[in-house]
Amino acid sequence: MVNVIKEQKGNVLLVRLTGSIEESVNFDQLIGSPPPELHVNCKEVPRINSVGVKAWIKYFQTAQSKGSKLKFIECSTAIVQQINLISNFTCGGEVESIYVPFSCTTCKSELVGLFKCEDLKKIELNLPELKCSKCAGKAAFDDIPEEYFAFLVRNE
Amino acid sequence: MSKSLLLISQRPEDQAFAQQVAITAGLTLQTVSNPKEGAEILVNEGATVIFADTSSEEHYHALENAIQSSIGLFSEKINANTTHFISSDDLERVPYLIQSPLFGNFIVRNYGDPKEAGQHYGKIVKASIQERAFGPKFLLKEGTKIQTVKFQVSTQKQDGVEAIKNFLLAAKFQSRMATTIANAVDELLMNAIFDAPVDELGKQVLATTSRSTKIDLQDQHAVEMHVGFDGRYAAITAVDLFGSLDKARLLNFISKIYVEEEYKVRTSIAGAGIGLGTVFRSGGSLFFVSESRVRTEVTVFFMRTSNFREFRDQFRFMSTQFYF
Numbered sequence A: 001m002v003n004v005i006k007e008q009k010g011n012v013l014l015v016r017l018t019g020s021i022e023e024s025v026n027f028d029q030l031i032g033s034p035p036p037e038l039h040v041n042c043k044e045v046p047r048i049n050s051v052g053v054k055a056w057i058k059y060f061q062t063a064q065s066k067g068s069k070l071k072f073i074e075c076s077t078a079i080v081q082q083i084n085l086i087s088n089f090t091c092g093g094e095v096e097s098i099y100v101p102f103s104c105t106t107c108k109s110e111l112v113g114l115f116k117c118e119d120l121k122k123i124e125l126n127l128p129e130l131k132c133s134k135c136a137g138k139a140a141f142d143d144i145p146e147e148y149f150a151f152l153v154r155n156e
Numbered sequence B: 001m002s003k004s005l006l007l008i009s010q011r012p013e014d015q016a017f018a019q020q021v022a023i024t025a026g027l028t029l030q031t032v033s034n035p036k037e038g039a040e041i042l043v044n045e046g047a048t049v050i051f052a053d054t055s056s057e058e059h060y061h062a063l064e065n066a067i068q069s070s071i072g073l074f075s076e077k078i079n080a081n082t083t084h085f086i087s088s089d090d091l092e093r094v095p096y097l098i099q100s101p102l103f104g105n106f107i108v109r110n111y112g113d114p115k116e117a118g119q120h121y122g123k124i125v126k127a128s129i130q131e132r133a134f135g136p137k138f139l140l141k142e143g144t145k146i147q148t149v150k151f152q153v154s155t156q157k158q159d160g161v162e163a164i165k166n167f168l169l170a171a172k173f174q175s176r177m178a179t180t181i182a183n184a185v186d187e188l189l190m191n192a193i194f195d196a197p198v199d200e201l202g203k204q205v206l207a208t209t210s211r212s213t214k215i216d217l218q219d220q221h222a223v224e225m226h227v228g229f230d231g232r233y234a235a236i237t238a239v240d241l242f243g244s245l246d247k248a249r250l251l252n253f254i255s256k257i258y259v260e261e262e263y264k265v266r267t268s269i270a271g272a273g274i275g276l277g278t279v280f281r282s283g284g285s286l287f288f289v290s291e292s293r294v295r296t297e298v299t300v301f302f303m304r305t306s307n308f309r310e311f312r313d314q315f316r317f318m319s320t321q322f323y324f
Helices: A050-065 A079-087 A117-120 A152-156 B014-024 B035-044 B057-067 B116-130 B154-170 B176-193 B247-256 B273-281 B310-313
Strands: A003-009 A011-019 A037-044 A070-074 A095-106 A111-116 A140-141 B004-006 B027-031 B049-053 B083-087 B105-108 B148-152 B223-229 B233-240 B283-291 B295-301 B317-324
Touching: A003 A111, A050 A070, A079 A095, A079 A152, A095 A117, A117 A152, B004 B014, B004 B035, B014 B027, B014 B049, B014 B116, B027 B035, B027 B317, B035 B049, B035 B057, B035 B083, B049 B057, B105 B116, B116 B317, B148 B154, B148 B176, B148 B233, B154 B176, B154 B223, B176 B233, B176 B295, B176 B310, B247 B273, B247 B317, B273 B283
Parallel strands: A011 A037, A037 A070, B004 B027, B004 B049, B049 B083, B083 B105, B283 B317
Antiparallel strands: A003 A011, A095 A111, A095 A140, B105 B317, B148 B223, B223 B233, B233 B295, B283 B295
């Protein structure tokens, strides 16, 4: 079940989503009427099911149609998957930053690195090597690049 | 007469795969390089199971024409339950297969190790040549413990999904893999609880019911989940007692993607219509077994791999067995 922490910063409402987004979600109740500028932090969303996707699109599409400027930040791997699978998942909003999955080639630990989409485009998706936080081994990108970064190319 | 697997393909990797499938399923393999020769075998000897290379529309039409001009597409000697199409492309790229009256089983040719993939798929084929392919215990390595969960009310679904995730983490699946599988199970259970129930005329009775509604899962509404892991593959089955799975609708949902086309929110139905398509694209294989008005079992398979990239790129199939 997802929870929301809200923070008003001038004209911008920042909402932090925490938890799985599924059939119990009610964005109208959780976020309320869409503000002029809405920033959504998705770092703590581990999972979203199909009914959650439907609720998401319904809410953010309405927000966009009412003139809200949308920005999605720190998108978790689960959210990135949906951005790639559904062309209108971001409802016209900007994806500012995403978590990129890595896997340690030595101890097999799962790691994530936060990247700004702008920077990913600048480095043409040539990701730097990360050091495993557990064993200091080399960590490599752990997904299919053409699929994980598809939305970056699609939006160009 | 011994049971046979007829492979119509020139590709060595298909032959290696089919060889292992035949061994696992207890079938005699016969290999031909073109549909015409395959059709001759069907006329003269018949085949219990057919595997055909349908990598392109030309390949498929050559097969369809050869069958049509020999035994006929609607002959008793061939049917969708026993026909397996092999393609290098994913489902959304093969609409000519989806529309085929022979579409029942679809194999994506990313075998990895053809022998290992053949052993795995051989279990599906072995189950499919029984009178009924129900029961998850035949789909994993012999002796694998299968746990059964019976749901009392629909609101227990999320607890079931979390339990699956924890089970997989304990089985040393990476957390991203466990989450992906848990999401797949969520979709299967949601379909079993809300999409499967139909009235006497076959009309869905909970199609417009909010998916967060508490539904008693008693009598015909009973929903079960079976879970097993054989050290390599995890299999999770959702079972309902309506036997209402509609093949055309299923294929429409599973082959639909929204990468280019926009997903439109339909408020007239409570479901989203994107669950199964997502499952198949997340690396999982699906096995649907449905006996009209009796029972439907939908099993999802995922292989445990050492990293997520391999997990996403694992051998995959989508198989259906319908009984009327």
